[in-house]
Every structure is written in C-alpha cells, then in structure tokens.
Amino acid sequence: MAISDIKEYAHLTEQDVEALGFELDALRRDVTDSLGERDASYICRTIAFQRTLDAVARLLIHCSRTPAGVVVATTALGVAKSIENMEIGHNVSHGQWDWMNDPEIHSSTWEWDMVGLSSQWRYSHNYRHHVFSNVVGMDEDLGYGVLRITRDQPWKPEHLLQPLRNLLLAATFEWGIALHDLYSERSRPGTAAEKSFHRRALIGKIARQTGKDYLLFPSLSGRRWRRTLTANLTANLLRNVWTYVVIFCGHFPDGAEKFTLAERENETPSEWYLRQKLGTANFRAGPVMAFLSGNLCYQIEHHLFPDLPSNRYAEISTTIRALCEKYDLPYTTGSLVRQYLLTLRTIHKLALPDRFLRATCEDAPETASELKFRSPAPRPVTIAPGHRVGLRTALRARQVDRHRRRRIPPPPNEATTMVDTRLSRTPPPTLPGLRRLVLRRVVSRNT
Structure with a gap:
C-alpha cells in the first residue's frame, strides 16, 4: 500500500514538518522578491532562440543537398520543438512568467506546438497532478491510465501488454497527453454541452496542428514535400521520446513515493511540501541538458515551487539539498540512464501479477509505506551526536539490517546439525577402506 501517514514515514515530528514548511516558504519569498530584469530577459532570449532555430532548421531541410545535411537539420528541428515544449510551453503554462504581465508570455494565452490544448493541460497537470501529486485515485498522471506503476493499482490481464504500451506511449507522447487531458477535463463537473465543447476544441487543435506539420509545410516545399513531411514526423x-523520458525519470524511479487518500485528508501546507519532496526525483544534468529538459531535471524543485521561473531551479536546488541534510531526508537523484532504467524495471515488473513479485506491497522499490518500519524493527545504526534522525537514517538502518540478515544464515535444525557434525568429524572412506569395512562385517557375522 502507499503512504497514509507521511510524518511517520518521514520519521519527523509535527514540529519538524512545520519548521521545514516555514523554511521553504521563506525560500519562496526570497526568490519571488528577487525576480526582475534578469529573469524576463532569460525567457525572452529563450523564445527568440527557439524560433530562430526552428526557422533555420526548416530552411536547411528544404535547401540541403546531402543526406547528412538533412539529418542535422531534422535533429535541429527536433531540438527546437523540445525547447518549445519543455522550457517554454510547459513552464509558461505553469504561470512562471505571469508576473511579467506580458500578454504574449502568459499562462492564459500561450498555446504550445503540440496536438493537445494548453487550456486542457493546465487543468489536468497544474491542478490534478500538482495539487494531488502521487495520490492514488486522484493523480491521473500515475501511469496516465495505461501503465501500472504502483502495486496500489489493481493488476489486470491487460497489464501484460504494459512493456509494449510503454513503447507506444513514448513514440506518441503528445497524442497520449492530449487524450489524457481531455479525459481529465471531461471528468470535471459540467454540463453535457460543456463536455462537448471541450471535445470539439481538442479536435480543432488537432486539425490545426497536423495541418501545419503535415500539409502546410510540405506543400510549401514543392517537389521536396516528402523530405519535409519525413523531417516533421521525425522531429x-x-x-515525444525526449519529453517522455524526462517526465518518467522525474516521477517513476525508485524513491518517488505514492500516497493514499487518507494522507491527503487534513493535509497542512507544510505536509504538502513534504509530499512533493518525497513524491519526485531528479536526474543529474549539465547546463545544456537542463535547458533542453525545461530544467525538469530539477523535478523536486519544480514540484515544490511549480510557478517559480525554471531558470532559478539550479540555485534553489542548493538550498533544498541543505534542507534535506538538515532534516535527514533523502534527495533522490541519479544519472539520467540510471533513473530511466529504474523506471523501466518498475514498468516491466508490475506488468506481472503480484503473486510473481518477491517484495511486499509495503516494502518494494516502487511501492512503500510507513508499515515497513514497524515490523520487523531494524537494528539501530550509529549516528553522529546531535544529528536529527529522519527518513534517510531509517532507510539506511533498514538496508544495513537487510544485509545482516542475508549474510547470517538461519540456524539449522537438530537433525541437520547432527549430520553435519558427523560428516565434519568422519571423512568419507576411500574405495579400499570400503572393501576392508565390508570384509570386517562379513567375518564378524560368520563368527
């Protein structure tokens, strides 16, 4: 089962959680008060760079005379689309730049370059996902309705196809997000006419987006329309694949915990912070990879402060690491390859029924709860004087205890002990010795 008592799981008192929330609120105020020209210039330069790269890439696709030139230009177009999707579209739609009061760079007006509607995405992502992050039954981003990524989701025979579904979702991620957003929007309270309006709006956006990529630009290329069409499909x-990898590595590797509805009840703002911290994971990235990922390599920082400008996440991460050290909380991170391999392991493992899985539903890499710390109680570990004992120390103690139990075999039963002792004291006889033993027994019987 997922976590139902976050304070018990984190091994923090109510006072500790409130103190952590107070420090995070202070960090948020400091960053908000310091926003200014430097940040506005960053997003304006990013938009200008992305649009220039997009235009140059399309021009090179049309004018290149060698296959290598077409490959480079197509890759550049894919990079431009990734920047628009991650660093611009995702972050602008989060309201990270609304403080500028620029009507173009605003969450209410920005429409991104993909088949899904940004307005529908804002509801499913900004509200359903970020408010109810990793709450089973509320956060529809937990597997996007097609993947089982926690044992709290009941197994169905269709999950046996999960590895193939995962590959299909990666290749068609923008389409999966569009349908996922429509499903979330339709689950929103409203009349039948409103739900029909949302469906027609999505169909209109799909028609405009596919018409631009697969009809307009190829037709402008004249005789080279096939090259342009192929380049757009490839880009x-x-x-899609890059966005999928970034999102999955921030939400589904080991250490990104899940929560029950019971935890959500009567949740304080400080507990919300703690849930965001424990429910996400980072991956290590340099400046270029961070930029291409929309700075979502800092997924922990993004979930703590989703509406703060993404260019501030790198500096915020230093303070978040220090707070994790202070409150003895794990800062879940690793290389991009490692985080993705852990995610793949979860996806392939949970395609099977629970009876084929070894770990329990309270103490598995992908699913854990506070119950795993209750029985059996792990042996204490040595800690420095004055050090706060939190989740990180508890996890380390449990890992050490698990290794101890593996190295020490269980005590053998009495029969096994007698046989083992006898064999250890009396070496097995050789062939001549067996002959003498047989002859001795024959002689003794005859006499």
Missing part, C-alpha cells in the same frame, strides 16, 4: 518523434 515530432524525437520531441
């Missing part, structure tokens, strides 16, 4: 595929 969209590259963008």
Whole structure:
C-alpha cells in the first residue's frame, strides 16, 4: 500500500514538518522578491532562440543537398520543438512568467506546438497532478491510465501488454497527453454541452496542428514535400521520446513515493511540501541538458515551487539539498540512464501479477509505506551526536539490517546439525577402506 501517514514515514515530528514548511516558504519569498530584469530577459532570449532555430532548421531541410545535411537539420528541428515544449510551453503554462504581465508570455494565452490544448493541460497537470501529486485515485498522471506503476493499482490481464504500451506511449507522447487531458477535463463537473465543447476544441487543435506539420509545410516545399513531411514526423518523434523520458525519470524511479487518500485528508501546507519532496526525483544534468529538459531535471524543485521561473531551479536546488541534510531526508537523484532504467524495471515488473513479485506491497522499490518500519524493527545504526534522525537514517538502518540478515544464515535444525557434525568429524572412506569395512562385517557375522 502507499503512504497514509507521511510524518511517520518521514520519521519527523509535527514540529519538524512545520519548521521545514516555514523554511521553504521563506525560500519562496526570497526568490519571488528577487525576480526582475534578469529573469524576463532569460525567457525572452529563450523564445527568440527557439524560433530562430526552428526557422533555420526548416530552411536547411528544404535547401540541403546531402543526406547528412538533412539529418542535422531534422535533429535541429527536433531540438527546437523540445525547447518549445519543455522550457517554454510547459513552464509558461505553469504561470512562471505571469508576473511579467506580458500578454504574449502568459499562462492564459500561450498555446504550445503540440496536438493537445494548453487550456486542457493546465487543468489536468497544474491542478490534478500538482495539487494531488502521487495520490492514488486522484493523480491521473500515475501511469496516465495505461501503465501500472504502483502495486496500489489493481493488476489486470491487460497489464501484460504494459512493456509494449510503454513503447507506444513514448513514440506518441503528445497524442497520449492530449487524450489524457481531455479525459481529465471531461471528468470535471459540467454540463453535457460543456463536455462537448471541450471535445470539439481538442479536435480543432488537432486539425490545426497536423495541418501545419503535415500539409502546410510540405506543400510549401514543392517537389521536396516528402523530405519535409519525413523531417516533421521525425522531429515530432524525437520531441515525444525526449519529453517522455524526462517526465518518467522525474516521477517513476525508485524513491518517488505514492500516497493514499487518507494522507491527503487534513493535509497542512507544510505536509504538502513534504509530499512533493518525497513524491519526485531528479536526474543529474549539465547546463545544456537542463535547458533542453525545461530544467525538469530539477523535478523536486519544480514540484515544490511549480510557478517559480525554471531558470532559478539550479540555485534553489542548493538550498533544498541543505534542507534535506538538515532534516535527514533523502534527495533522490541519479544519472539520467540510471533513473530511466529504474523506471523501466518498475514498468516491466508490475506488468506481472503480484503473486510473481518477491517484495511486499509495503516494502518494494516502487511501492512503500510507513508499515515497513514497524515490523520487523531494524537494528539501530550509529549516528553522529546531535544529528536529527529522519527518513534517510531509517532507510539506511533498514538496508544495513537487510544485509545482516542475508549474510547470517538461519540456524539449522537438530537433525541437520547432527549430520553435519558427523560428516565434519568422519571423512568419507576411500574405495579400499570400503572393501576392508565390508570384509570386517562379513567375518564378524560368520563368527
């Protein structure tokens, strides 16, 4: 089962959690008060760079005379689409730049370059996902309705196809997000006419987006329309796969915990912070990879402060690491390859029924709860004087205890002990010795 008592799981008192929330609120105020020209210039330069790269890439696709030139230009177009999707579209739609009061760079007006509607995405992502992050039954981003990524989701025979579904979702990620957003929007309270309006709006956006990529630009290329069409398909595929990898590595590797509805009840703002911290994971990235991922390599920082500008996440991460050290909380991170391999392991493992899985539903890499710390109680570990004992120390103690139990075999039963002792004291006889033993027994019987 998922976590139902976050304070018990984190090994923090109510006072500790409130103190952590107070420090995070202070960090948020400091960053908000310091926003200014430097940040506004960053997003304006990013938009200008992305649009220039997009235009140059499309021009090179049309004018290149060698296959290598077409490959480079197509890759550049895929990079431009990734920047627009991650660093611009995702972050602008989060309201990270609303403080500028620029009507163009605003969450209420920005429409991104993919088949899904940004307005529908804002509801499913900004509200359903970020408010109810990793709450089973509320956060529809937990597997996007097609993947089982926690044992709290009941197994169904269709999950046996999960590895193939995962590959299909990666290749068609923008389409999966569009349908996922429509499903979330339709679950929102409203009349039948409103739900029909949302469906028609999505169909209109799909028609405009596919018409631009697969009709307008190829027709403008004249005789080279096939090259342009192939380049657009390839660039969209590259963008889809990259976006999928970044999102999955921030939400589904080991250490990104899940929560029950019971935890959500009567949740304080400080507990919300703690849930965001424990429910996400980072991956290590340099400046270029961070930029291409929309700075979502800092997924922990993004979930703590989703509406703060993404260019501030790198500096915020230093303070978040220090707070994790202070409150003895794990800062879940690793290389991009490692985080993705852990995610793949979860996806392939949970395609099977629970009876084929070894770990329990309270103490598995992908699913854990506070119950795993209750029985059996792990042996204490040595800690420095004055050090706060939190989740990180508790996890380390449990890991050490698990290794101890593996190295020490269980005590053998009495029969096994007698046989083992006898064999250890009396070496097995050789062939001549067996002959003498047989002859001795024959002689003794005859006499």
